[in-house]
Amino acid sequence: MDYKRLGKRIREERLRLHLTQADLAEAIDISDTYMGAIERGERSLTLNTIVRLVNRLGVSVDYLLADYVSDSDSNIIEQFKQITDHQPLERKQLAIKVLRTIFSHFDNEGK
Secondary structure (H helix, E strand, O other): OOHHHHHHHHHHHHHHHOHHHHHHHHHHHHHHHHHHHHHOOOOOOHHHHHHHHHHHHHOHHHHHHHHOOOOOHHHHHHHHHHHHOOOOHHHHHHHHHHHHHHHHHHHHHHH
16 A cells, blocks of 8 residues: 555645644544654554545545545546545536547547
8 A cells, every 4th residue: 555645645634724734633643643654654543543544534445545446437426526526616517518628539549
């Protein structure tokens, strides 16, 4: 498991929620030092810590561990939901337009 990548994803979600490392550490009952080490990829996490993290960050375990879970259609859709969940409607609509443009380009590329 790439703990640096996992730590980066945790940090991104923490920042998305405007939390400090100390805030998140307190919320999930770990030390600030341990939280910093997790985000830097220097420490592994127990299952209990992962559960507390996903609950506080409001993400799924699949999303947090997306790099280690197979990319089935349902996992990809769940990842998209996680990314767009807290975005305003206008941004979600823009994201759909961008995806449509990308897929249209792929379709036209083969012709």
